[in-house]
Amino acid sequence: MADATADTPDDGAAFVQLPDGRRLAYAEYGAAAGTPVLYFHGFPSSRREARLIHADALAAGARIISPDRPGYxxxxxxxxxxxxDWANDCAALADALTLEQFAVLGVSGGGPYALACAQHLPQRLPVQLTACTLVCPLGAIHRDDLLAQMSPAARISLLPGRQPAWLADLIYGAPTTALLARLPGLVEQFRHIAAPPADYAVLREGDTAAILNRTIADAMRNAARGARRDLTLYTHDWGLDLQSIQQPIRIWHGTADGTVPIGHARWLADRLPKARLTELPGEGHYSVPIRYARQILTDLLQRHTTATGAAI
Known part of the structure; x- marks a missing residue:
């Protein structure tokens, strides 16, 4: 992993106005003139999550464009x-930035959103989605068998998404979100639940924990509307037809991931017609996207080159 603080960019928000009048915030990392990669953050998180891979993106020649999802x-x-709907937002973002070709990278809870783009963006010419990578992706946890694979703490935190809206609002209402926004470090204890040694090591390195804490504060602002919606979307039928996705999908996942078990990646790989799963022995939920960032990005950009014939 490269030093995440090298040539640290300004991760303040830039904005694109969408066709319905909403503003979509985003930040850029990596190589300003590099190959465009849309980065989809996890849950709960924000655009600033991509700062963790800034130096590796710079070295790989990737221009990371990291948007906040609505409500984040x-x-x-x-x-x-x-x-x-996320595919429409990304098409509008690409149009605004005059990107005709780009890759997508979905991490953890960003994985389902990357799959939504893989299914729907091919219908949005001239926008061309060239390559898609999932890192430690969350599986379809509306299925009891996939939810049951997760740790008890993870299941408890996700189950409110299956409950009536009023109950989820009560649990994740103003007192909870205000507390987490003010003291995002409280989530650090949750990160360590069921974490393998690889994750413990990564979370102690450099400013990793500080960056992740900042993303929690971002996610909890404005009553955590985006995070609360994700809870509902993740725990109900995704509305995606995985078998119809003809985009080649590369999946990277650690076998010791205690947050999103390796079984989720295997389940996705079995259902995506053109998926390739790389299992990393002993690696966890945080060590994979951080320790392997350059390898993951290099592979993604190589596949972009194959799809377009462009030079990296």
Whole structure:
């Protein structure tokens, strides 16, 4: 892993106005003139999560464009969302930035959103999605068998998404979100639950914990509307047809991941027609996207080159 503080960029929000009038906030990392990669953050998190891979993206030649999903960070909220709606937002973002070709990288809870783009963006010419990578992706936890694979703490935190909206609002209402926004370090204890040694090591390195804490504060602002919506979307049918996705999908996952078990990646790989799963022995939920960032990005950019014939 490269030093995440090298040539640290300004991760304040830039904005794109979407066709419905909403503002979508994003930040850029890595190589300003590099190959465009849309980075989809985890849950709960924000655009600043991508700062963790800034130096590796710079070295790989990747221009990381990391948007806040609606209701997260500085992006306007959008009630009544589906996963598929994210593809429309990304097409508008690409149009605004004059990107005709780009890759996507979905990490953890960003994985389902990357799959939504893989299914729907091919219908949005001239925008071309060239390559798609999932890192430690969350599986379809509306299925009891996939939810049951997760740790008890993870299941407890996710189950409110299956409950009536009023109950989820009570659990994750103003007192809870205000507390987490003010003291995001409280989540550090949760990160260590069921974490393998690889994750413990990574979470102690450099400013990793500080960056992750900042993303929690971002996610909890504005009553955590985006995070609460994700809870609902993740724990109900995604509305995606995985078998119809013809985009080649590369999946990277640690076998010791205690947050999103390796079984989720295997389940996805079995259902995506053109998926390739790389299992990393002993690695966890945080060690994979951080320790292997350069390898993951190099592979993603190589596949972009194969798809477009462009030079990296």
């Amino acid at each position: 960070g500085d992006s306007d909220d959008a009630p009544g969302r589906t996963l598929a």
